[in-house]
Amino acid sequence: xxxxxxxxxxxxxxxxxxxxxxxxxxxxxxxxxxxxxxxxxxxxxxxxxxxxxxxxxxxxxxxxxxxxxxxxxxxxxxxxxxxxxxxxxxxxxxxxxxxxxx
Numbered sequence: 001x002x003x004x005x006x007x008x009x010x011x012x013x014x015x016x017x018x019x020x021x022x023x024x025x026x027x028x029x030x031x032x033x034x035x036x037x038x039x040x041x042x043x044x045x046x047x048x049x050x051x052x053x054x055x056x057x058x059x060x061x062x063x064x065x066x067x068x069x070x071x072x073x074x075x076x077x078x079x080x081x082x083x084x085x086x087x088x089x090x091x092x093x094x095x096x097x098x099x100x101x102x
Contacts, residue, residue, distance in 0.1 A: 008089035034060035
């Protein structure tokens with residue numbers, strides 16, 4: 001998990017943390033288990049806020065209880081294969097603002 005996701009995780013309620021743990025286990029089995037974010041909707045700030053090269057070529061989201069979303073990217077690591085990096089854990093309202101839905 002990236003630094004922003006780690007700090008947000010500390011503020012999650014117990015049922016949100018449990019679901020996040022479920023998602024982490026699921027993503028270890030299938031890195032594409034979330035919902036793909038359309039490429040034209042991926043904000044430039046998503047990469048820069050996470051300290052990654054901009055722009056990101058892919059972003060995926062998953063839902064957490066109490067109207068929260070997780071956002072992750074899948075990157076390729078030589079000799080390892082696909083690697084999932086959870087970038088953000090946001091409220092639904094913050095997610096909508098960041099991705100330009102409202």
